[in-house]
Amino acid sequence: MENLIGKIIDNYKIVSVLGKGGMGIVYKAYDTKLDRYIAIKMLNPPVGGDQDRFIERFKREAKNQAKLSHPNIVAVYGFIEYSNLLGIVMEYVEGESLEKVIERQGRFNLYDVIYIIKQLLLGIGYAHSKGFVHRDIKPSNIILNKEGITKVMDFGISKSVIDNGMTKTGSKIGTVYYMSPEQIKSEEVTNRSDIYSIGCTAYEMIIGDPPFEFPSEYEVMDAHLKKSPPKITDRMSGVPEKIDKIFMKAMEKNPLNRYASCEEMYTDVQDLDIQVAKLTSYFRRTEPRSKRYKIFAVSSYIIFALVMIALSYFVYTQVNKLVSSNQIEKFKKYSIQQLFASEDTKNKFNEITKIESGISLNLSSIFVLNEKFTAAVGDSGAVLVTSDDGKTWNHRSIGKTVSLTDLYVFQSGKSFVVGDSSSLYYSFNFLDSLTLLPIGSGYTLFKIKFIDQTTGFITGNKGLILKTINGGMNWYKVKTSSTEIIFDVAFFSSKSGFAVGWNGNLLTTTNGGETWSKYGETLTDNYLKSIDLNKEGYGLIVGGDGTVLRSTDYGSTWEKMRLDATGGFQKVKFLSENTSIIIGNRGIILISKDRGATWNLVDSRFYSNMNGISVSPYGQVYISGVNGLIVKIQ
Numbered sequence: 001m002e003n004l005i006g007k008i009i010d011n012y013k014i015v016s017v018l019g020k021g022g023m024g025i026v027y028k029a030y031d032t033k034l035d036r037y038i039a040i041k042m043l044n045p046p047v048g049g050d051q052d053r054f055i056e057r058f059k060r061e062a063k064n065q066a067k068l069s070h071p072n073i074v075a076v077y078g079f080i081e082y083s084n085l086l087g088i089v090m091e092y093v094e095g096e097s098l099e100k101v102i103e104r105q106g107r108f109n110l111y112d113v114i115y116i117i118k119q120l121l122l123g124i125g126y127a128h129s130k131g132f133v134h135r136d137i138k139p140s141n142i143i144l145n146k147e148g149i150t151k152v153m154d155f156g157i158s159k160s161v162i163d164n165g166m167t168k169t170g171s172k173i174g175t176v177y178y179m180s181p182e183q184i185k186s187e188e189v190t191n192r193s194d195i196y197s198i199g200c201t202a203y204e205m206i207i208g209d210p211p212f213e214f215p216s217e218y219e220v221m222d223a224h225l226k227k228s229p230p231k232i233t234d235r236m237s238g239v240p241e242k243i244d245k246i247f248m249k250a251m252e253k254n255p256l257n258r259y260a261s262c263e264e265m266y267t268d269v270q271d272l273d274i275q276v277a278k279l280t281s282y283f284r285r286t287e288p289r290s291k292r293y294k295i296f297a298v299s300s301y302i303i304f305a306l307v308m309i310a311l312s313y314f315v316y317t318q319v320n321k322l323v324s325s326n327q328i329e330k331f332k333k334y335s336i337q338q339l340f341a342s343e344d345t346k347n348k349f350n351e352i353t354k355i356e357s358g359i360s361l362n363l364s365s366i367f368v369l370n371e372k373f374t375a376a377v378g379d380s381g382a383v384l385v386t387s388d389d390g391k392t393w394n395h396r397s398i399g400k401t402v403s404l405t406d407l408y409v410f411q412s413g414k415s416f417v418v419g420d421s422s423s424l425y426y427s428f429n430f431l432d433s434l435t436l437l438p439i440g441s442g443y444t445l446f447k448i449k450f451i452d453q454t455t456g457f458i459t460g461n462k463g464l465i466l467k468t469i470n471g472g473m474n475w476y477k478v479k480t481s482s483t484e485i486i487f488d489v490a491f492f493s494s495k496s497g498f499a500v501g502w503n504g505n506l507l508t509t510t511n512g513g514e515t516w517s518k519y520g521e522t523l524t525d526n527y528l529k530s531i532d533l534n535k536e537g538y539g540l541i542v543g544g545d546g547t548v549l550r551s552t553d554y555g556s557t558w559e560k561m562r563l564d565a566t567g568g569f570q571k572v573k574f575l576s577e578n579t580s581i582i583i584g585n586r587g588i589i590l591i592s593k594d595r596g597a598t599w600n601l602v603d604s605r606f607y608s609n610m611n612g613i614s615v616s617p618y619g620q621v622y623i624s625g626v627n628g629l630i631v632k633i634q
Contacts, residue, residue: 009082035442037092042085058086069380071362072123074153093151098139107208114273115607117202119150125262128191135189137197138178148585148609176220177210181253184221192255199250207235242272333603355390355630363624365406365612376624377404385431408448416472418445447488459486467513480516490531492554500528500541523560530571538595542569542582550596571613583610
């Protein structure tokens with residue numbers, strides 16, 4: 001296959017090679033029309049055979065795969081033809097495969113296994129419901145993006161094309177370490193074959209080795225057919241016995257003895273998640289040292305044993321972190337009641353609850369207007385609206401190819417929604433109908449924020465900041481000193497403000513956002529995702545790898561803090577003059593009651609990535625996240 005780097009095929013400019021395999025080469029490419037990076041898998045043509053039939057099957061399967069739209073599946077956009085090559089155009093995911101993480105870390109901690117497997121089951125289960133079977137689930141085909149979202153790759157196009165059918169009897173497509181017995185015997189492959197491979201993958205994530213590892217492929221295949229893998233609890237002390245029940249059931253030799261569906265397995269994994277959360281929560285109670293000693297002195301042998309089990313599990317989870325320097329794990333976890341028990345303020349929180357959204361898509365942003373009306377937006381053009389405080393949701397979609405990133409709603413019902421593909425939508429009736437406003441092509445918009453009834457700002461890629469001075473009916477581009485992504489803006493006053501973005505991009509304005517210039521020295525190389533400022537001169541900025549910047553003097557100087565978190569922080573917000581909140585990946589919620597000087601880790605019991613924050617007029621906090629997550633803190 002010829003070297004394609006630098007070539008332009010259709011509207012795709014080939015940038016680099018992402019990987020090579022027996023099926024072909026995967027390239028990173030730039031989509032000049034939609035201003036985004038994509039991946040192209042160029043397939044080697046078959047040697048001999050009916051070329052026309054191969055091309056026909058390829059196109060049919062590519063079209064079928066493009067129908068799969070789920071946040072945990074790498075999207076297929078279409079196909080291209082170049083010379084005698086066929087290419088699959090796919091979503092470009094910046095991240096790392098499970099295989100690479102296992103090679104580097106040895107294994108995952110149990111928190112991460114549960115978090116990843118739940119997402120994997122959601123994605124694969126969705127595909128099964130649409131009639132697709134993957135047939136080659138393995139750590140190298142599962143990737144974690146920078147936000148911690150699990151994505152299943154290589155969903156069968158090349159295999160189905162070459163083998164003439166995704167569930168064809170007589171083919172052994174699949175990697176031998178994760179291959180189901182029926183695949184080895186060339187029998188019919190069903191959704192239960194994928195469940196077997198998920199069990200093998202989870203086993204390796206926990207232990208560090210696949211369930212059967214022998215010098216030859218024959219020995220591995222023979223073991224899949226005849227042997228039972230060693231129990232996880234025999235190889236890993238201090239983990240719940242339910243782990244064996246779940247993953248050994250997934251790896252039963254007889255497909256009829258396995259889980260009948262991903263949904264059935266998800267239920268058991270969810271129960272395991274709750275059990276693990278209770279175990280670690282018990283150990284991490286925060287009584288004073290003297291009180292703990294008194295408890296130990298009078299405790300029975302049974303309670304002592306429980307503590308020791310929790311201790312061993314705690315050591316295991318801490319030693320085997322996904323990122324070895326994750327300082328967030330060193331924080332004590334507090335309940336909301338503990339943090340605010342002695343307070344009598346507007347933000348005295350008592351509980352954290354999950355609101356069922358009825359959707360499994362990634363929700364990028366949420367906006368609470370009043371005690372009844374709340375709206376959220378996310379992937380696949382999703383728009384969710386409730387008029388009864390989340391009891392029921394009205395779901396709609398602008399279009400499956402559009403990812404929506406933020407929204408703003410006025411009391412009058414006037415609303416705005418932004419997203420990729422230069423998406424700026426206007427509504428006059430609380431999002432019941434939406435009209436696309438023209439702003440020029442090639443932009444991805446990230447944040448829309450109004451500082452009063454007439455003045456607002458939108459941020460985007462290519463250093464874009466748009467401003468309106470008539471309530472959003474007209475927008476114009478202001479001058480910035482950056483060509484990088486700008487994620488967010490905030491203002492101390494009508495004149496003074498800051499903007500944050502990619503590669504530590506920090507901009508400042510002193511003329512109401514008409515022009516923006518770079519702030520002094522570069523404080524970090526990590527991306528800066530969110531900023532919030534209060535009228536007392538305090539400012540907080542959060543971003544990649546747990547970066548936190550804090551100002552106490554209206555932004556004249558910024559102090560760099562570091563609270564390492566896998567994938568980083570997503571949003572920061574002042575809830576009151578003194579209280580502020582940070583949300584991030586893996587369910588991280590941090591609360592500060594001293595304007596960001598110190599932070600407390602909240603035991604949220606949610607391990608999903610969190611994206612958006614909104615505060616109701618009554619002080620309740622709403623958070624949106626992946627897989628349709630909506631959380632309410634009140």
